[in-house]
Amino acid sequence: MTSSARRRPSPAVYRRRRLAVLLAVFAVAALVAVVIWQPWRSGAGDAARPAVSTSPSATPTTSATPTTSAPTPPAPTPSASESAATIAPCTTSDISVLAVTDKDSYGGDELPKLSITISNEGDEPCLMNVGTTTQKFEITSGSDVWWRSTDCQTESSDQVVQIAAGQTVSSATPLEWSRTRSSVDTCDKKDRPRALPGSYHLSVSIGGIEAADTRYFQLR
Known part of the structure; x- marks a missing residue:
């Protein structure tokens, strides 16, 4: 096919x-x-x-x-660390407090200026709060309390200082007494009773330590 x-x-x-x-x-x-x-x-x-x-x-x-x-913060110096660790607060056995006036006698128009002196009689430095929060001034005549610095105190501050062994420090600015009677109820009054001529005593304390003796002065 x-x-x-x-x-x-x-x-x-x-x-x-x-x-x-x-x-x-x-x-x-x-x-x-x-x-x-x-x-x-x-x-x-x-x-x-x-x-x-x-x-x-x-x-x-x-x-x-x-x-x-980031910078590395400097390490504290040995002296600073050692000081913070070794310095103790001041005690009554270390510190002596003295009440001071700028004069022994004041005329009719003179205002007494009051101060505190602190001495470290210990063998080591110590720390003490000497600010106005710890300062107390009191003026008496016999048993009559005429004036207290704390009655009308409006501003106060703390100030911790190191006091070396044998060092003596005093108030930077004396406190002035107006020769009037103080009271927490009469702080704003201008007609407070004025102190009469006579003998007065100033007693002080600071940091909880009182002066051993009062300071005697006269108003004429």
């Missing part, structure tokens, strides 16, 4: 072949599309991740900066 006698494929077979070719083309196109699409997404993902991972990397940088650049 000759080749001309062979049957030709039917039109349906041609259509199936064309469909197969088209499907193959679509499959290749889809594969190419997937290959092209996936690298873009991974690229976008890689670009987004550094934004998240930079925070941890930035944290060591910022935390390391104070460690390397």
Whole structure:
């Protein structure tokens, strides 16, 4: 039998072949599309991740900066540490207190100026609060208390100082007595009773330590 006698494929077979070719083309196109699409997404993902991972990397940088650049505070000197540890508060056995007036006798218009003197009679330095919160002045005539510095005191302060062994210190600014009777109820009154001529005594205390003796003076 000759080749001309062979049957030709039917039109349906041609259509199936064309469909197969088209499907193959679509499959290749889809594969190419997937290959092209996936690298873009991974690229976008890689670009987004550094934004998240930079925070941890930035944290060591910022935390390391104070460690390397902050200056180290100087250590306290041995002398300062030793002084703070060894200097004790002043006691009555170390300190002597003296009441002082600027004169022994005052005329009718003169106002007595009152002071305190402190002496450290111990063998070691000591610390003492000599501020106005611890100072007390009192003037008496016999058993009659004429004036107290604490009756009308409006401002006070603390001042802790170191007093060396054998050192004597005095009030920086004397306290002036107006020669009138004091009372917590008459601080703002201008007509308070005036002290009469006679003998008066000044007693003082500071830091809870009283003067052993009073200071005698006269008003004329």
